[in-house]
Amino acid sequence: MVKQEFTALFKGYKIPKELMNLLEFQVSENIPSYYSNAIYLMTEEASLIESFSTEEEFLKAFIPFAEANSTGSIYAFWINNKEIDDLTQAPIVAFGDEGGVFVVAKNIQELLQIAAYDVEAVVYEDEFYFQDKEVLEEEGEFTPAEFYSEYLDWLRSDAKLKPILTIEDVDTLVEHAQIAYQEKLEQYIKQFV
Template identity: 35%
Template sequence: MYSPIPVLNELKDLYDSAGDFIADGFELHDYDDKDRFPKELDDPEFLSRVIPFAQANGSGSTYAIWRTGDETDLALSPVVVFGDEGGEQVVARDFRDFLRLLGYDGEVMVDHDSADYFREEDDDHSGSHEEFVKWLQDRGLTPAEDPDAIVAAAKEVHGERFRAWITPFYERIGWA
């Protein structure tokens, strides 16, 4: 079993069987591999609340599940992205919203103020995009047509609380 999240295990199965990328810049890696974070972020309290699971873009940003409390169903936890050059943002209220973001098939750009999904109208979809879209539809989901709306909804629900939670860790290591 890859993770304690059934739909993430199903995504891993699809990812492993797909012949190409299912979404631009997205690559699953070992579940809860804490080495995905900079060495400075080694505080056990920080590490106990974030679960990295995927590369978010071609430059090395990381997707993680943020445990806001003692959730038993991690699929209901928000998904956050940590930028490879700094910045961190809540991008999805839960795993279903996250899957819809992946369905948009655009690479995320993240900084200290925002996370944006971008794709040109004439960009080709990732090689296994159609297979992923069918996989989403089999689960009652559709790709996001407006990823900014999903990110905005996540930020509205979890943004301030995420910022308040992460700031003390950054202050301790001199990043704030």
């Protein structure tokens, strides 16, 4: 049932195999709780995108698929090219629960690597970042996801991806993705607001 609900979110697009594998991992009996503070797959439609625009073209351009943090921000694929049929190459954006839309990663593989950092995204109307885990730990404000080590194992063995484990590497990936797509994203959104 969960698989059907998740599949329905993708509006007919083929779901990247890494995401289907992650869904199987997420719903397995061995993983009854969170595995990363940075991502958790959704199984129901998110209405957050509609708070930015209700125009059909805008809504069709984004496929929300995961929670980005505990306050309601979400990740979505941005289909920035009408001919795109392979979501593995679509950039990932975060829609903030307090406003703001930001490019996070160039593709789903990068997002899964960033999720290995295990820190939730901070999304404001004019700012997006991941906090430094070491600082959070020093301040007693970091609690690792319960099944974090299992996620790292899954990432390495099933997804065949290298975990990103430092804030510097996370920031570099996000920065490169934003250089490639953020200005285009902002220009796109301006058409609808």
